[in-house]
Amino acid sequence: MAEETRVILHGRRLSPYVKRVEIALKIKGTPYEFVEEDLKNKCPLLLKYNPVHKKIPVLVHNGKPLVESFAIRDYIDETWKTGPELLPEDPYKRAQIRFWASFLHQHFFEAWILMSKTKREAQEKAIKELYKKLKLLEDGMKDLFRDGIPSSVDNKIKVPINELPVAKELHIPHEIVVTSVKLLRELALKSSVDT
Numbered sequence: 788m789a790e791e792t793r794v795i796l797h798g799r800r801l802s803p804y805v806k807r808v809e810i811a812l813k814i815k816g817t818p819y820e821f822v823e824e825d826l827k828n829k830c831p832l833l834l835k836y837n838p839v840h841k842k843i844p845v846l847v848h849n850g851k852p853l854v855e856s857f858a859i860r861d862y863i864d865e866t867w868k869t870g871p872e873l874l875p876e877d878p879y880k881r882a883q884i885r886f887w888a889s890f891l892h893q894h895f896f897e898a899w900i901l902m903s904k905t906k907r908e909a910q911e912k913a914i915k916e917l918y919k920k921l922k923l924l925e926d927g928m929k930d931l932f933r934d935g936i937p938s939s940v941d942n943k944i945k946v947p948i949n950e951l952p953v954a955k956e957l958h959i960p961h962e963i964v965v966t967s968v969k970l971l972r973e974l975a976l977k978s979s980v981d982t
């Protein structure tokens with residue numbers, strides 16, 4: 788049962804794992820505070836809350852820390868019953884959504900990271916691989932949501948994913964994404980030269 792609550796999300800706005808949690812909170816209409824973490828200089832609280840992986844996101848609900856974005860998403864779904872369910876009722880559809888979410892997590896992000904860390908032929912290869920995975924993901928999504936995504940406001944209305952109010956609200960401007968990706972690439976290339 789949802790009780791009087793204080794919800795704090797430790798993260799970074801650009802992290803896709805943090806986005807997963809933010810989207811879940813927004814869909815449920817759960818208010819939360821956002822604490823922007825500096826991953827190069829992790830604060831003692833983050834290390835205390837996530838001593839195993841020392842990663843974001845961390846969600847703190849009434850003082851209790853939760854880690855790992857999928858586990859947090861499920862916790863949010865099971866705790867705040869006031870908003871719409873995050874996963875469909877049909878077990879087959881749920882399983883399909885879980886499959887694609889884990890594909891995105893394990894394969895797509897991995898290919899994306901490889902692409903941003905490599906140069907020349909290795910990068911060309913990584914880009915091809917990334918496009919292949921993107922195509923698989925897109926086809927999977929089209930199949931799964933033939934008529935669009937159910938609106939979080941009215942489950943019967945189907946809307947394209949970019950039109951969802953929550954997607955618009957959490958949208959990050961293209962220039963900011965590009966600048967951050969360039970920075971990440973510089974850092975990744977520098978650390979691969981240093982090692």
Ligand SMILES: N[C@@H](CCC(=O)N[C@@H](CS)C(=O)NCC(=O)O)C(=O)O
Binds near residue numbers: 854
């Ligand atoms: N499996 C984790 C992955 C989280 C993750 O990789 N977070 C990154 C930011 S996008 C992080 O905290 N990196 C810091 C580090 O690796 O030290 C989840 O789903 O929550």
